[in-house]
Amino acid sequence: MTDALWREYQVLEEMGRGRFGTVYKCVPLNDSGDFFAVKSIDKRMIRGDSLESQCLVTEPKLLHLVTPHPHIINLHNLYEDETHLHMVLDLCDSLDLHGRVTRRVFPEPEAASVMAQLMQAVAHCHRLGDGALMRGIVGTPYYVAPEVLAGRDYSEKVDVWSAGVVLYVMLAGFPPFYGESMGEIFEAVVRANLRFPARAFHSVSPVAKDLLRRMVCKDVSRRFSAEQVLRHPWITSGGGQEQ
Numbered sequence: 709m710t711d712a713l714w715r716e717y718q719v720l721e722e723m724g725r726g727r728f729g730t731v732y733k734c735v736p737l738n739d740s741g742d743f744f745a746v747k748s749i750d751k752r753m754i755r756g757d758s759l760e761s762q763c764l765v766t767e768p769k770l771l772h773l774v775t776p777h778p779h780i781i782n783l784h785n786l787y788e789d790e791t792h793l794h795m796v797l798d799l800c801d802s803l804d805l806h807g808r809v810t811r812r813v814f815p816e817p818e819a820a821s822v823m824a825q826l827m828q829a830v831a832h833c834h835r836l837g838d839g840a841l842m843r844g845i846v847g848t849p850y851y852v853a854p855e856v857l858a859g860r861d862y863s864e865k866v867d868v869w870s871a872g873v874v875l876y877v878m879l880a881g882f883p884p885f886y887g888e889s890m891g892e893i894f895e896a897v898v899r900a901n902l903r904f905p906a907r908a909f910h911s912v913s914p915v916a917k918d919l920l921r922r923m924v925c926k927d928v929s930r931r932f933s934a935e936q937v938l939r940h941p942w943i944t945s946g947g948g949q950e951q
Contacts, residue, residue, distance in 0.1 A: 710789040717796065719746060728753045728764075729792075733799065744784060745800070749793045768795055774836060779829040805878065813908075814878040816916055820947030823875050824938065830871060831934035834864045849893045850883040854900050854926055865931050872923025879916065880908040884924060900926035915942045 713719070720733040729749035736742065754764060771783035785796040805822070808814070814822070853869035855862045876884045884903070885896035902924050904917055919942045925931040937943060 710787045710792065710794060713746065713785075713787045713794050713796075716785070717744070717746065723801070733801070734796065743799045743801075745797045747795045747797060749795075750791065751793060752791055764793065768793075771795075771797075774833050777829060777832050779825045780832070805874070809877055809881055813881045816879070816913060816942075816947035818947070819875060819878040819916075820943055820945075822878065823871065824943050826871055826874070827934050827937045827943070830867050831938060834867070834934050837864060849890060849897070850886065852897065854898045855928060857894050857898055863928065865928055865933065868923050868932055868934055868937060869925075871934075871937070872920055876920055876924065879912050879920075880905075882908070900924070913942070913948050915945075915948065918942070 715737070717734040717736055720735065722730055723733055723745060724731045729747060732746050732748065734744050734746045736744070749764060751764065768783055768786050771781070774780055775782045781798045781800065783795055783797055787794040787796075851870040851873045853862065853866040856866055873883060873885075885893065885900070887893040887896050902921065904912070904920075909917065919932075919937070919940050922930075922932045922940070923937060932940070942948065
């Protein structure tokens with residue numbers, strides 16, 4: 709790690725490891741008592757991949773642009789040397805959504821609370837954007853919108869699709885489109901045949917399913933924007949608490 713990082717932080721235990729780097733817990737040496745996460749990315753792992761190189765360069769810039777926001781992780785410090793990029797971020801050491809879903813599905817009020825916070829962050833990012841169309845495949849297969857996989861130009865509404873898949877997973881415990889291979893997953897996403905199997909959705913309210921249909925909608929012109937999601941009755945009622 710770069711000397712500048714070591715001069716200002718004590719790097720503690722490893723918290724996670726991914727394809728391009730590692731996340732550690734750290735604490736400032738000024739005795740503030742606050743813990744942070746440092747995301748250390750090995751730049752050597754992404755050389756030659758222009759799209760992922762662009763994402764690496766863009767991530768800290770975007771975090772500076774969209775923060776502070778109550779539902780977006782803050783970037784506190786950035787360090788770089790010849791081989792690594794180190795981002796000091798807010799520490800989120802509680803169980804993530806995936807870990808919670810593997811234990812149990814979310815009750816509708818809890819899912820609505822999570823989705824409201826997520827969409828407030830997404831809407832905030834969209835307000836700062838320029839509305840330009842984008843191109844290039846970036847994203848996790850289960851969550852990426854069909855127009856991205858089809859190689860077409862796409863807009864900020866791909867984020868609403870992805871958030872809709874997250875909502876589906878919270879309520880059902882599994883994604884709406886899946887397959888045994890990457891190719892099968894892509895085919896299922898592009899077909900976008902959204903279903904609500906009774907074994908998982910027998911107790912899910914019609915208004916929740918209505919929101920899912922409007923978020924996980926193949927027709928981009930009919931798909932909700934982030935602001936429309938926030939105005940939907942299921943969100944405004946707290947997942948049915950006021951119905």
